[in-house]
Amino acid sequence: MTRSDLVTRLAERFSQLTQRDTEFAVKTMLDAMSDALARGYRIEIRGFGSFSINRRPPRMGRNPRSGAQVLIPEKLVPHFKPGKALREAVDCPPADDDDRLDRLRD
Numbered sequence: 001m002t003r004s005d006l007v008t009r010l011a012e013r014f015s016q017l018t019q020r021d022t023e024f025a026v027k028t029m030l031d032a033m034s035d036a037l038a039r040g041y042r043i044e045i046r047g048f049g050s051f052s053i054n055r056r057p058p059r060m061g062r063n064p065r066s067g068a069q070v071l072i073p074e075k076l077v078p079h080f081k082p083g084k085a086l087r088e089a090v091d092c093p094p095a096d097d098d099d100r101l102d103r104l105r106d
Helices: 003-013 019-038 084-091 097-105
Strands: 043-045 049-056 059-062 069-072 075-082
Touching: 003 019, 019 043, 019 049, 075 084
Parallel strands: none
Antiparallel strands: 043 049, 049 075, 059 069
């Protein structure tokens, strides 16, 4: 599912919201999540999962063309850990998309 698919689906589901309002809400939420991760905070959405930052320590790599050793600097990368409800919803046998979404919400 892409961002535009999410916006379309939410706009269809909540008829009181316009497409533009839905798009603004999704953009605002994703921007807030990105900003929180950039500041080093952890995000937890119950039943869905958690987002955090993992540190990759510096290491020695190799240039594949010349074979010379290269120092790869430390890196901070986003990490997602799915929640129990999401794991169970994904693991269950194929069902109607709406049924799967309802199980995820419960």
